[in-house]
Amino acid sequence: MAARKEKTFRFMIVGGGIAGVTCVEQLSSQIPSADVALITAGPHIKAVTNYKQVSKTLEEFDVEERPSSVLAEKFPNLTIIHSAVKSLCTQSHSVETADGRVFGYEKLCICGGGRPKLLTWDNPYVLGIRDTDSAQDLQKQLSRAKRIVVVGNGGIALELVYEVEGCEVIWAVKDKAIGNPFFDAGAAQFFIPSLEVDKPERAAPCKRTRYTTEEPEPGASQTFTADRNARRRGSGPTEAGSALGPDWHEGIVLRGAEQVSRRVSLEYQCEVEKIFTSAELLDSPQQTIGAENEGSWPVYIQLTNGKTFGCDFVVSATGVVPNAEPFLHGNNFALADDGGLQVDDHMMTSEPDVYAAGDVCTACWEHSALWQQMRLWTQARQMGWYAGRCMAAHMLSEPIELDFCFELFSHITKFFNYKVVLLGKFNGQGLGPDQELLLRCTKGREYVKVVLSGGRMVGAVLIGETDLEETFENLILNQMDLTPYGEELLNPNIDIEDYFD
Ligand SMILES: Cc1cc2nc3c(=O)[nH]c(=O)nc-3n(C[C@H](O)[C@H](O)[C@H](O)COP(=O)(O)OP(=O)(O)OC[C@H]3O[C@@H](n4cnc5c(N)ncnc54)[C@H](O)[C@@H]3O)c2cc1C
Numbered sequence: 001m002a003a004r005k006e007k008t009f010r011f012m013i014v015g016g017g018i019a020g021v022t023c024v025e026q027l028s029s030q031i032p033s034a035d036v037a038l039i040t041a042g043p044h045i046k047a048v049t050n051y052k053q054v055s056k057t058l059e060e061f062d063v064e065e066r067p068s069s070v071l072a073e074k075f076p077n078l079t080i081i082h083s084a085v086k087s088l089c090t091q092s093h094s095v096e097t098a099d100g101r102v103f104g105y106e107k108l109c110i111c112g113g114g115r116p117k118l119l120t121w122d123n124p125y126v127l128g129i130r131d132t133d134s135a136q137d138l139q140k141q142l143s144r145a146k147r148i149v150v151v152g153n154g155g156i157a158l159e160l161v162y163e164v165e166g167c168e169v170i171w172a173v174k175d176k177a178i179g180n181p182f183f184d185a186g187a188a189q190f191f192i193p194s195l196e197v198d199k200p201e202r203a204a205p206c207k208r209t210r211y212t213t214e215e216p217e218p219g220a221s222q223t224f225t226a227d228r229n230a231r232r233r234g235s236g237p238t239e240a241g242s243a244l245g246p247d248w249h250e251g252i253v254l255r256g257a258e259q260v261s262r263r264v265s266l267e268y269q270c271e272v273e274k275i276f277t278s279a280e281l282l283d284s285p286q287q288t289i290g291a292e293n294e295g296s297w298p299v300y301i302q303l304t305n306g307k308t309f310g311c312d313f314v315v316s317a318t319g320v321v322p323n324a325e326p327f328l329h330g331n332n333f334a335l336a337d338d339g340g341l342q343v344d345d346h347m348m349t350s351e352p353d354v355y356a357a358g359d360v361c362t363a364c365w366e367h368s369a370l371w372q373q374m375r376l377w378t379q380a381r382q383m384g385w386y387a388g389r390c391m392a393a394h395m396l397s398e399p400i401e402l403d404f405c406f407e408l409f410s411h412i413t414k415f416f417n418y419k420v421v422l423l424g425k426f427n428g429q430g431l432g433p434d435q436e437l438l439l440r441c442t443k444g445r446e447y448v449k450v451v452l453s454g455g456r457m458v459g460a461v462l463i464g465e466t467d468l469e470e471t472f473e474n475l476i477l478n479q480m481d482l483t484p485y486g487e488e489l490l491n492p493n494i495d496i497e498d499y500f501d
């Protein structure tokens with residue numbers, strides 16, 4: 001990186017997703033006089049709105065996609081650079097952007113997010129969902145589809161199979177039950193009937209403003225009216241916009257070409273053996289396909305359970321990988337097993353003056369016994385905010401301690417139209433046999449699971465309007481011995497809140 005630095009900023013943040021934008025906001029409010037630069041590949045940024053602290057650790061907020069000028073107007077010392085970072089030189093404290101400019105930094109925070117871990121990048125019939133463009137692409141393909149296959153068992157698959165109408169959905173999951181990263185087999189069983197009935201009418205359409213990347217913003221130094229196929233093929237992960245999040249499906253119509261409402265068939269405990277086109281099928285007469293595949297389909301998917309399905313396309317909802325690649329070359333970053341930039345309890349990577357937050361990083365400090373990292377919206381916000389505080393504290397030579405939000409894992413979301421709250425070691429993660437479960441379930445209304453270890457509550461799954469989250473959060477945080485209460489803890493006739501007052 002021999003070119004001269006155009007300017008050196010005191011703080012530089014790469015990535016206009018939730019982590020990056022929260023970090024910028026934190027730094028710009030804490031040290032308003034500091035020169036801050038936000039370098040982002042997409043033309044829009046994500047902003048947290050309607051933030052609500054529900055309890056000590058649970059938080060709820062909306063996320064809006066906005067033109068970056070909104071952020072620039074709010075913070076006069078903020079410079080927004082619309083380009084992708086092509087390379088980073090930690091030794092000279094500089095970055096080079098795709099449009100050939102070089103900028104220096106005193107402290108840098110990498111918030112480059114993640115990219116979908118697709119089954120394959122070079123098959124046009126395999127789609128992933130990450131940003132607004134990929135969601136719109138899905139919508140377009142779906143409008144012509146009669147049957148799709150969804151592979152994966154996490155957040156995206158759970159949302160998609162519930163939302164898609166007018167199209168047959170084959171859902172291939174590798175586990176014995178649905179939703180494995182989020183809940184156990186009992187909760188999965190609670191949700192299954194929701195797939196068998198029509199989706200209730202949505203109460204109110206989503207009113208949030210959404211932007212597409214079709215029109216570049218005035219002044220943008222690079223446009224991202226991407227060749228979607230190229231992007232899908234993975235030629236440019238750095239060109240992707242920020243990740244979608246809660247309600248991503250509300251702004252788009254997920255309707256196929258058929259007159260049916262929802263029709264989901266589940267294939268458990270299987271993975272993908274191979275994906276092939278109709279032409280390849282004709283070329284291999286030994287390939288057998290069942291009667292359910294009558295007619296001709298553009299693509300076929302063979303599963304490890306021996307079944308083959310013809311379909312219009314496959315959705316690969318198979319997780320994310322940290323988007324650390326653009327920052328690695330020539331540097332010496334320590335990477336975690338999942339490919340994330342390792343960060344310590346001050347969100348610092350192994351390179352001096354370089355921090356990281358959100359999906360791109362892997363939290364490598366010694367975690368509290370009740371917290372684990374999941375690549376979620378909430379954690380991206382918390383990490384971005386805390387990284388901003390750490391950068392400011394280090395610049396001002398002030399001490400800073402790991403924030404309380406990393407004490408207890410907590411997540412509020414919605415699956416199949418039910419409120420879902422996850423607390424602590426909600427799936428007994430890492431507890432081995434040293435755990436006891438208490439369950440309460442009312443079909444169609446609520447599912448409550450408590451995880452106890454040594455008589456103390458260490459996790460909970462709350463589905464439906466249980467109103468238990470605050471009390472359970474307190475019980476988990478204060479680690480009170482609950483042995484004397486036994487199963488009474490979940491007795492629906494006891495007002496548990498009064499009980500522990
Ligand atoms: C379909 C979908 C639904 C989801 N639903 C939920 C949900 O309901 N609840 C929840 O908690 N989480 C959800 N998530 C996860 C959540 O969206 C992410 O964990 C979160 O947005 C990550 O934020 P981030 O800022 O780390 O990364 P991102 O939002 O991915 O932002 C990364 C930013 O970096 C920029 N960038 C990348 N590379 C470069 C480069 N080289 N140079 C410059 N800029 C670069 C990108 O343009 C982007 O602006 C969902 C994710 C998806 C895909």
Ligand SMILES: NC(=O)C1=CN([C@@H]2O[C@H](COP(=O)(O)OP(=O)(O)OC[C@H]3O[C@@H](n4cnc5c(N)ncnc54)[C@H](OP(=O)(O)O)[C@@H]3O)[C@@H](O)[C@H]2O)C=CC1
Binds near residue numbers: 154181270318319
């Ligand atoms: N409401 C919410 O909170 C939502 C959150 N999200 C987040 O967005 C991100 C992307 O979502 P998503 O893609 O669903 O990722 P997730 O990590 O949630 O789920 C991926 C799923 O795919 C499985 N999988 C991985 N590789 C394969 C394979 N080759 N064949 C079959 N299955 C496979 C994983 O199994 P295994 O774990 O065993 O590898 C896992 O069950 C995640 O960070 C997720 O947490 C997304 C939507 C909603």
